[in-house]
Amino acid sequence: MSDETTSEAIERALAAYVVLEELGEQIEDEWSYVAELTDAWRTRFDEVAAHRGDGELADEVSAAVDVAIDEIARIEDPHRAIDWLSTFPQVVLLALGERP
């Protein structure tokens, strides 16, 4: 097992998600959509953290969150950032063994 709990992994994911959100917000026409989309996915992350936040993660799950965070850190195009504002939460939740 890793030393990381589900809540800690979600906290790391959400910190990276904020940076992605800021990139997506550069598309002015989509600013409010980006805000509502990220709110919706944060709500889902919060549900998972509240339900099983103290649980320790297997090494491969913690590593999966690492590489997902690395992947969104590579994104420079704000349009692609908006795509990943939906994709990233699905990937992380799946790695955590949760339904997106």
Place this chain on the structure above:
Amino acid sequence: MRFQDAARDARAVVYAGIQADPQVRRTATLLADASPSQRILARAVMNGETSDPEIWRAMFPTLFGPDATDDAAGLHRSEAILAASLEVADRGEQVRSQVRGALVEELTAQLLARRVDAAAVHRERRVLFDGVRAEIHPYDVTVEREGAAEAYDCKWGARGINADVLHQLDDARAHAADEEEALEVALVVFDARRSCDVRLARQTAPHEGTSLVTIETLDSLAASRSAAPS
């Protein structure tokens, strides 16, 4: 109500070449039998930046991790989807975008052909009604059956949901009803329901009569109508 091939303008000719790309059919065939998790893998890779398959395997432990080795067939399919998705991602940005759109259409058509006679499933068709000016844009996929027609618009992501698409689908449904014809209309989006709901909530265009099929519910296209999404 009647169906007609779309006009073959320059855009349609170029896009037809994308639709006919063997990579599109091959990848759609893999995704037609994929699990929801494998479809999310495909979405991520085709949206992704990195081309290193090891990174993607690490990102999806439920598909490639220690527990996945118990399901040899599932692991084999995950590997095939990863390879096919990386091929799509390797195309230039514009072509990648077109391939992804064509892929959702082909996947929709393949799944529908599991429920209805494949000969009834058509692509790029207009729906015509008496006394109504025809829409310029064709429907991506149609099922053309007496008394049980269907029209689909397909999108790669939730962001593709917009007023024009919703109006076009709802107008067709309403005009069919005016002619006392049955026409089910739906939007197929290769994205999460949660993201689609956020996008739809922002739309003022009518969509109460339009079904939504998302990455979680794609298999409903192949299921009997009693099991189809509302």
